[in-house]
Amino acid sequence: xxxxxxxxxxxxxxxxxxxxxxxxxxxxxxxxxxxxxxxxxxxxxxxxxxxxxxxxxxxxxxxxxxxxxxxxxxxxxxxxxxxxxxxxxxxxxxxxxxxxxxxxxxxxxxxxxxxxxxxxxxxxxxxxxxxxxxxxxxxxxxxxxxxxxxxxxxxxxxxxxxxxxxxxxxxxxxxxxxxxxxxxxxxxxxxxxxxxxxxxxxxxxxxxxxxxxxxxxxxxxxxxxxxxxxxxxxxxxxxxxxxxxxxxxxxxxxxxxxxxxxxxxxxxxxxxxxxxxxxxxxxxxxxxxxxxxxxxxxxxxxxxxxxxxxxxxxxxxxxxxxxxxxxxxxxxxxxxxxxxxxxxxxxxxxxxxxxxxxxxxxxxxxxxxxxxxxxxxxxxxxxxxxxxxxxxxxxxxxxxxxxxxxxxxxxxxxxxxxxxxxxxxxxxxxxxxxxxxxxxxxxxxxxxxxxxxxxxxxxxxxxxxxxxxxxxx
Amino acid sequence: xxxxxxxxxxxxxxxxxxxxxxxxxxxxxxxxxxxxxxxxxxxxxxxxxxxxxxxxxxxxxxxxxxxxxxxxxxxxxxxxxxxxxxxxxxxxxxxxxxxxxxxxxxxxxxxxxxxxxxxxxxxxxxxxxxxxxxxxxxxxxxxxxxxxxxxxxxxxxxxxxxxx
Numbered sequence: 001x002x003x004x005x006x007x008x009x010x011x012x013x014x015x016x017x018x019x020x021x022x023x024x025x026x027x028x029x030x031x032x033x034x035x036x037x038x039x040x041x042x043x044x045x046x047x048x049x050x051x052x053x054x055x056x057x058x059x060x061x062x063x064x065x066x067x068x069x070x071x072x073x074x075x076x077x078x079x080x081x082x083x084x085x086x087x088x089x090x091x092x093x094x095x096x097x098x099x100x101x102x103x104x105x106x107x108x109x110x111x112x113x114x115x116x117x118x119x120x121x122x123x124x125x126x127x128x129x130x131x132x133x134x135x136x137x138x139x140x141x142x143x144x145x146x147x148x149x150x151x152x153x154x155x156x157x158x159x160x161x162x163x164x165x166x167x168x169x170x171x172x173x174x175x176x177x178x179x180x181x182x183x184x185x186x187x188x189x190x191x192x193x194x195x196x197x198x199x200x201x202x203x204x205x206x207x208x209x210x211x212x213x214x215x216x217x218x219x220x221x222x223x224x225x226x227x228x229x230x231x232x233x234x235x236x237x238x239x240x241x242x243x244x245x246x247x248x249x250x251x252x253x254x255x256x257x258x259x260x261x262x263x264x265x266x267x268x269x270x271x272x273x274x275x276x277x278x279x280x281x282x283x284x285x286x287x288x289x290x291x292x293x294x295x296x297x298x299x300x301x302x303x304x305x306x307x308x309x310x311x312x313x314x315x316x317x318x319x320x321x322x323x324x325x326x327x328x329x330x331x332x333x334x335x336x337x338x339x340x341x342x343x344x345x346x347x348x349x350x351x352x353x354x355x356x357x358x359x360x361x362x363x364x365x366x367x368x369x370x371x372x373x374x375x376x377x378x379x380x381x382x383x384x385x386x387x388x389x390x391x392x393x394x395x396x397x398x399x400x401x402x403x404x405x406x407x408x409x410x411x412x413x414x415x416x417x418x419x420x421x422x423x424x425x426x427x428x429x430x431x432x433x434x435x436x437x438x439x440x441x442x443x444x445x446x447x448x449x450x451x452x453x454x455x456x457x458x459x460x461x462x463x464x465x466x467x468x469x470x471x472x473x
Numbered sequence: 474x475x476x477x478x479x480x481x482x483x484x485x486x487x488x489x490x491x492x493x494x495x496x497x498x499x500x501x502x503x504x505x506x507x508x509x510x511x512x513x514x515x516x517x518x519x520x521x522x523x524x525x526x527x528x529x530x531x532x533x534x535x536x537x538x539x540x541x542x543x544x545x546x547x548x549x550x551x552x553x554x555x556x557x558x559x560x561x562x563x564x565x566x567x568x569x570x571x572x573x574x575x576x577x578x579x580x581x582x583x584x585x586x587x588x589x590x591x592x593x594x595x596x597x598x599x600x601x602x603x604x605x606x607x608x609x610x611x612x613x614x615x616x617x618x619x620x621x622x623x624x625x626x627x628x629x630x631x632x633x634x635x636x637x
Binding site: 011018021022025062063064066067101104107108111114118122126127129130131133134137138140141144145147179180183193195197199455 | 507578579582583585607610611612613614617620621622623625627628630631632
């Protein structure tokens with residue numbers, strides 16, 4: 001009994017990422033040139049992005065309903081594919097500068113992306129678990145890819161130990177849910193008997209996933225891991241796994257009969273402590289990578305506000321926000337990856353002083369991404385925050401909306417400080433400009449384009465995300 | 474009390490005892506040995522449920538391969554007795570009541586829902602049922618697992634290979 005052809009087409013992006021990663025591994029002993037691997041990886045990830053269209057053209061369940069293609073999975077697979085493509089495009093020059101092996105690096109990115117696509121399209125918990133593990137284990141290895149750097153080792157070890165701990169919570173949650181519902185299919189999880197067991201299972205699941213999206217109080221690993229990992233990998237971490245994990249969380253809380261209603265208060269609390277943990281933590285930092293790491297904690301908090309609202313605008317807001325956030329974060333980290341210079345030694349705030357005179361275009365692009373993260377109009381980040389506000393107000397969460405506003409004001413301090421340093425402050429010592437290679441410039445241009453385009457025309461995405469049949473069924 | 478029930482309680486007590494020793498023991502090798510007891514006791518419990526394949530795999534993979542790996546790593550690192558820090562004391566003070574609360578809570582929940590759970594069909598216990606599940610319904614995650622293992626192998630290569 002071989003599954004019909006459409007079922008393979010529905011999961012084509014996953015197959016291409018898995019196959020591409022394997023191919024890169026097989027070619028590793030034979031190809032010597034870095035360019036060949038970069039081109040191959042670029043072609044592979046581009047094919048995967050294009051194949052999302054194929055998955056979109058064949059909506060429906062595949063492989064006994066364990067996985068499937070629906071508008072939500074298509075959206076997130078596209079996002080993950082685009083993130084992988086841009087990270088690969090931006091990391092070729094980085095790998096060469098740090099003299100790191102390209103084949104394994106790209107293969108790991110492929111497998112991580114495959115795992116994220118599984119997370120985004122799984123309709124059953126065990127499949128989602130394998131996806132989560134694929135993405136996580138690849139991430140642990142990528143975090144420690146600069147083997148001679150002690151910070152990278154710390155980053156990988158911390159991520160691995162805490163991540164495995166979180167995975168255990170997730171798995172225990174699945175076990176309890178299976179015990180109390182008799183199934184692992186998300187949409188069929190109705191408790192066999194009333195009681196606290198399914199709620200405990202769901203709570204454990206939430207703990208595991210909160211760790212992966214860096215939500216407080218499970219966010220302590222984030223700054224160290226983000227700082228120690230190679231910066232292109234940090235870009236991947238902040239955009240990819242976060243989007244895929246939120247996709248799963250969204251699916252659980254939209255589809256699972258168990259998860260209806262009463263979780264609002266929990267998300268309320270999670271959102272508030274996450275926003276404050278991120279924004280207050282960022283105020284004290286002088287390392288640009290750490291500032292951006294704390295800012296990604298804060299952004300997880302903003303997205304959790306939409307979860308607390310738990311209405312249709314909230315779902316659309318989560319999708320839009322993740323897109324806007326991915327473009328801005330990817331762009332910002334690409335700038336840092338390049339300007340950090342050999343060994344990533346120049347990533348302190350002072351190193352960015354006078355950047356506007358040295359490299360006006362880079363400074364302008366970086367400022368644009370920071371303003372989008374801050375949520376200034378004409379950037380995508382503005383509409384992201386706007387729709388989250390709208391969702392919170394539609395559910396009468398006035399207090400939460402106010403706290404979101406307060407946090408945006410706190411965040412303004414450290415984003416604007418960075419911009420002021422670039423434009424107003426004189427550099428302490430004379431530093432040479434580091435011209436951007438073409439590939440990195442392309443990444444920045446694409447991210448800036450997305451940031452401005454969705455900052456002017458958010459309607460396409462919102463209309464797409466407001467589809468009542470976003471999650472299959 | 475049926476013989477099955479007696480065997481169950483003996484194995485369950487052994488598993489719990491092993492698990493407590495695993496956490497309480499100071500020397501890692503004692504912990505590893507206690508873990509073997511847990512694994513074997515669990516294998517017995519699976520056998521009691523009629524899941525002979527899972528029981529065999531439990532012994533071969535967990536009791537055998539993984540434990541050998543644990544013991545090897547402990548010996549290679551020459552790990553001595555673990556140190557007690559002030560943090561681990563706090564963990565004990567907070568952990569014991571939490572663990573007791575969780576087990577009490579789970580016991581209560583299982584007791585209350587045991588009736589409903591007993592009605593749930595158990596198809597996967599037998600080797601035949603399990604293979605049907607693995608190679609038909611769950612073939613997609615099953616195949617994905619091979620990529621997961623590939624990632625782990627790749628990771629070992631990347632992190633441990635000699636600089637060239």
